[in-house]
Amino acid sequence: MTAVRSVPLGCGAYLPERIVTNEELAKKVDTTDEWIVARTGIKQRHIAADDELTSDLGIEASRRALDDAGMDPRDLDLIVMATATPDDTFPATATKVQAALGMTRGAAFDVQAVCSGFVFAVSVADNFIKAAQAENVLVIGAETFSRILDWEDRTTCVLFGDGAGAMVLSKGEGDGTTADRGVLTNHLHSDGRLRDMLYVDGGPSSTQTAGFLRMQGREVFRHAVDNISEVIHEALDATGLQISDIDWFIPHQANKRILDGTAKKIGLPADRLVVTVDKHANTSAASVPLALCDLKENNKLKQGDLLLLEAMGGGFTWGSSLIRW
Ligand code: UT7
Numbered sequence: 400m401t402a403v404r405s406v407p408l409g410c411g412a413y414l415p416e417r418i419v420t421n422e423e424l425a426k427k428v429d430t431t432d433e434w435i436v437a438r439t440g441i442k443q444r445h446i447a448a449d450d451e452l453t454s455d456l457g458i459e460a461s462r463r464a465l466d467d468a469g470m471d472p473r474d475l476d477l478i479v480m481a482t483a484t485p486d487d488t489f490p491a492t493a494t495k496v497q498a499a500l501g502m503t504r505g506a507a508f509d510v511q512a513v514c515s516g517f518v519f520a521v522s523v524a525d526n527f528i529k530a531a532q533a534e535n536v537l538v539i540g541a542e543t544f545s546r547i548l549d550w551e552d553r554t555t556c557v558l559f560g561d562g563a564g565a566m567v568l569s570k571g572e573g574d575g576t577t578a579d580r581g582v583l584t585n586h587l588h589s590d591g592r593l594r595d596m597l598y599v600d601g602g603p604s605s606t607q608t609a610g611f612l613r614m615q616g617r618e619v620f621r622h623a624v625d626n627i628s629e630v631i632h633e634a635l636d637a638t639g640l641q642i643s644d645i646d647w648f649i650p651h652q653a654n655k656r657i658l659d660g661t662a663k664k665i666g667l668p669a670d671r672l673v674v675t676v677d678k679h680a681n682t683s684a685a686s687v688p689l690a691l692c693d694l695k696e697n698n699k700l701k702q703g704d705l706l707l708l709e710a711m712g713g714g715f716t717w718g719s720s721l722i723r724w
């Protein structure tokens with residue numbers, strides 16, 4: 400039996416030039432490098448320049464992804480961009496990327512699922528390809544969370560950073576088994592009852608301001624490992640694959656303790672866990688593609704590798720994808 404598959408052809412990353420260390424933050428808020436490293440694993444984060452917007456980060460990551468895939472932007476027929484920090488309330492930041500890349504056909508739109516955004520965007524792209532509505536799709540996760548942080552709130556401002564990552568998915572054909580290259584399965588969830596644990600206290604319709612990120616960190620942490628483990632098992636159950644089949648676990652990078660806790664709970668050896676939270680901090684929707692590109696840039700990613708992506712974020716939202724590279 401033949402099956403349509405969304406095959407990854409390449410990826411690209413972009414991080415703003417400016418690096419802010421924990422020590423630098425400790426001069427501004429009541430915190431220490433020791434506390435941040437011990438509680439989160441974060442050592443530094445990249446922060447966008449004043450004139451650098453989410454679209455700028457996304458455009459650079461997209462150019463690199465297209466380059467890596469050997470694809471001309473004019474061959475794209477869809478851009479799905481995950482961001483919770485758009486340039487403007489509207490139009491979608493994806494349309495700015497579309498214009499900058501010189502793509503004049505097809506469609507471009509944003510997906511809003513906060514830190515789970517990239518996994519949601521992969522799922523949307525995969526469905527467009529499977530429904531024969533697109534053949535070449537650029538999936539982007541790009542954020543400037545530095546713009547929505549309360550820089551006086553030490554419980555949140557030390558945790559996040561800016562960045563962008565992108566991946567090209569293209570229509571391919573497989574035989575319908577898990578040996579196929581491409582996206583094998585996606586599983587998405589949200590539970591709006593838990594909104595108050597992680598939200599932004601502003602918006603165009605409510606306050607007419609962008610607002611600041613507010614989080615009950617301990618509560619989010621409590622839900623994270625359980626939700627993530629469950630959605631990973633959903634992906635495995637749907638495909639009949641085992642943890643031992645996973646070559647690389649590429650989780651959303653929020654906290655090293657969550658990554659280690661999840662890996663332990665699902666029984667995944669530490670050497671198959673991709674960790675970038677130490678260098679990038681939590682870049683929300685950008686964290687999964689940034690971690691994917693980090694793996695590729697370190698020459699560890701091989702064609703045929705089985706990748707397990709997962710993320711959890713505000714909403715709550717959470718999800719997983721299994722992709723054979
Ligand atoms: O990407 C979306 C998903 N987000 C997440 O997954 C984040 C999940 N949550 C977390 O990663 C962790 O809960 C945090 C890193 C946010 C916090 O770690 P924690 O071990 O849960 O610490 P806590 O919130 O229980 O705070 C412990 C103490 C508190 O002091 P008291 O009340 O014990 O005196 C905090 O006030 O640490 C204090 N604290 C800090 N101390 C130094 C909080 N932030 C800081 C700080 N520096 N930056």
